[in-house]
Amino acid sequence: MHALVLMLLAADPTVAELLAKYDSIMGPAQFEAEATMTATREDGTARTYGMKFLKKDQDKFRLWFSEPAAVKGQEMLRNGDNLWIYIPNLKRATRVANRDNFQGGDFNNADVLRVNYQADYDGKLIDSDAPDAWCIELKAKSKETSYDSIKLWMRKSDFQPLKGQYFGTSGQMIRSATFTDHKEFEKGFTRPGRIVMQNELVKTRKSEMRTSRMTLKVDVPAQRFTQADLGK
Amino acid sequence: MSRLPALAVRNVGRNRRRSLITGVAIVIAVVMVMLLRGFVDGAASIMVADVVEGRSGALQVHKKGYVDSIESVPTRLNMPYTPALVAQMKAVPNVKGVTGRITFNGLVSNGVTQTMFVGRALDLEHEEEACPRAKSVVRPGGQPLTAADTSSALIGFELAESFGTQLGQTVSVQSSSPAGRSNAIDLKVKGFAVSSFPFENKRVLAVPLATAQALIDLDGKVTEYAVGVHDLTRLEETRTALQAALGPDYEVHTWKELNTFVRDVINRQNAVFSAISAVLFIIALTVIANTMLMSVFERVREIGTLLAVGVRRAQVLQLFILEAAVIGLIGGVAGAVLGRVALAVISTIGIPIEMPGTSGKALLQPTVSVRFVLAAVVVATLGALLASALPARRASRLNPVDALRNA
Structure with a gap:
């Protein structure tokens, strides 16, 4: 027991290490995944969206929606700072912004299609209110990030994210997230299977992202991340 | 020639009933056009004031x-x-x-x-x-x-x-x-x-x-x-x-470009106003032409006498046109004065109205510009002149012998 405590103390990670860990868990360099998002609106109705993800390199994302029927065939693409949504009926891709809501839920597009806290935020370890978790305070490096600051709790034992709080420039909490159902999707790769994003301004609104499958071993052709590939 | 205007004025006074009918037609037309214009402009200015002074400003500057x-x-x-x-x-x-x-x-x-x-x-x-x-x-x-x-x-x-x-x-x-x-x-x-x-x-x-x-x-x-x-x-x-x-980094727009709704409403009102004015104008012209023609028939012997004593056909033509112009001028001025008085009275009382798309209750104060009043008088005179052209031509073409024999 004593030895374990010593070992943990010795292994006190730096903020940079924690952020690198977060990025590698929430947004590995490349992966393929399937997920569903259930968005609960203020009138109590809920809608579930099915989707498939593909990611490569730092900022290349593809996303295909499979349900409900209304959004089936819609696709999204991120390449660097550019984000498009492809609407099959229009046969056209429209640019969307990071700050726009992801399918009208409580995640924004950047939450889902950009995970790069190392690049976007400066971190600082702060006193944690949970004994088994590190708490980091992230402050935006630029004005382009979707949040001004983030408070993040990561489990000490395996660096899995547990909780997040997201703040606007005014310091008001806009969203909060809980990360649960941590699961080893692939040997050596564990991440939360369920993220609940609570809208802190409209308490009746929340969105839940469940990952059903995720694999890092994919071979992704580069052309998947071009506009020409949308709708194919 | 120089005696013709005086003669025309005297003739207008002599044929009192005919002159009255023609004159009243002109007065009514002028007063109605002025009132209409007053209401249309009054309503428009309420809308414009609402937008310009209450919302958009007269001009707006934005980034290009x-x-x-x-x-x-x-x-x-x-x-x-x-x-x-x-x-x-x-x-x-x-x-x-x-x-x-x-x-x-x-x-x-x-x-x-x-x-x-x-x-x-x-x-x-x-x-x-x-x-x-x-x-x-x-x-x-x-x-x-x-x-x-x-x-x-x-x-x-x-x-x-x-x-x-x-x-x-x-x-x-x-x-x-x-x-x-x-x-x-x-x-x-x-x-x-x-x-x-x-x-x-x-x-x-x-x-x-x-x-x-x-x-x-x-x-x-x-x-x-x-x-x-x-x-x-x-x-x-x-x-x-x-x-x-x-x-060039900035762009300047007028309230009309930024409030196309208000601009369109005003344009539509103006179009309706123009149509109604045109109808009134045509009716007035017809009345004038008709009374002038009647007056020519009534005054056949007089015309015959004029021609018989050596008055030129062109002078007869001018005489009738001048008479119409005199009636048009008098009717136009009378209409303008009457219209201005009516507008002034209505304006001081004010008509509470509810305009679509602007501030709920406003006081409509119909007014017309001096320029519009002058234009109305000119149009009335010219209109009367125009309407009298055909009857006057007819009068000047009479055969003096037949005209004198006319009972």
């Missing part, structure tokens, strides 16, 4: 390209709000006042439900310089915004109803910076705004300028300048001068 994508509320197209730039605009002749504003989008929530709004951020200390009637009308119980109180908002009363909020309640207002940073602040609902523009009631949330600048990270910036002018008739030249003073 703003108005083209105005639907998307492009806050990234912002401009510095500095005393230097304001002074530069005020230095342009005819510019009365300048105020800065921000229009932005966002979500307002009461913690349970949220709804979209269009935000208007106003520089309350300078708003009246550009828009003297811009003061929001607040429902009883509420308070107007003040520049000092940056944590309050006015909500359009229908917007407030749609998501259920109470006076004095705190609401969360969410928006994002041009760069995409989400932000939220708590604001107290200071009052429910009532506007004549349905859109303002349903969608608009108004805040002091500083509040919006903090919320969407636009410190020291605005997205819109509203410019008031002294003389609205010199709008185009002021716009050109202002554009020249500001350079």
Whole structure:
């Protein structure tokens, strides 16, 4: 027991290490995944969206929606700072912004299609209110990030994210997230299977992202991340 | 020749009944056209004043390209709000006042439900310089915004109803910076705004300028300048001068371009007015032509006598045309005087009306310009002249022998 405590103390990670860990868990360099998002609106109705993800390199994302029927065939693409949504009926891709809501839920597009806290935020370890978790305070490096600051709790034992709080420039909490159902999707790769994003301004609104499958071993052709590939 | 005008005037007096019928037709037409014009212009000026003095200002300045994508509320197209730039605009002749504003989008929530709004951020200390009637009308119980109180908002009363909020309640207002940073602040609902523009009631949330600048990270910036002018008739030249003073990075638009709805309503009213005036004009002409023709038939012997004593056919023609012109002039002037008196009476009483798309109850004060009155007199005279051409020609073509024999 004593030895374990010593070992943990010795292994006190730096903020940079924690952020690198977060990025590698929430947004590995490349992966393929399937997920569903259930968005609960203020009138109590809920809608579930099915989707498939593909990611490569730092900022290349593809996303295909499979349900409900209304959004089936819609696709999204991120390449660097550019984000498009492809609407099959229009046969056209429209640019969307990071700050726009992801399918009208409580995640924004950047939450889902950009995970790069190392690049976007400066971190600082702060006193944690949970004994088994590190708490980091992230402050935006630029004005382009979707949040001004983030408070993040990561489990000490395996660096899995547990909780997040997201703040606007005014310091008001806009969203909060809980990360649960941590699961080893692939040997050596564990991440939360369920993220609940609570809208802190409209308490009746929340969105839940469940990952059903995720694999890092994919071979992704580069052309998947071009506009020409949308709708194919 | 020189005796003809005097003779024409005497003839008008002699054929009293015919002259009266023709004259009354002209008087009625002139009075009606003037009243109509008065009402149309009065209504238009209410609308224009409402828009120009109460909402948009006479001119607006935006960053180049703003108005083209105005639907998307492009806050990234912002401009510095500095005393230097304001002074530069005020230095342009005819510019009365300048105020800065921000229009932005966002979500307002009461913690349970949220709804979209269009935000208007106003520089309350300078708003009246550009828009003297811009003061929001607040429902009883509420308070107007003040520049000092940056944590309050006015909500359009229908917007407030749609998501259920109470006076004095705190609401969360969410928006994002041009760069995409989400932000939220708590604001107290200071009052429910009532506007004549349905859109303002349903969608608009108004805040002091500083509040919006903090919320969407636009410190020291605005997205819109509203410019008031002294003389609205010199709008185009002021716009050109202002554009020249500001350079190609900015665009200047007039209230007409920005409020196409009001412009269209006014244009439509003018079209209707023109149609009705044309009909009145034609009716008056027909009456004049008819009475003149009757008068020619009645005065066949007189014409015969004139011709028999050596009056030229051309002089007879001129005589009848002159008589018509005299009646037209007298009728026109009488109509103008009567019309002015009627308008003055109606104007001092005022007609309370409810205009579509403008401030609920307004006092319609019909007026017409002196130029329009003069034009009406001229048109009446020329019209009478024109209508008499055919009967006069007929009179001048009479055979004196047959005419004299006519019983």
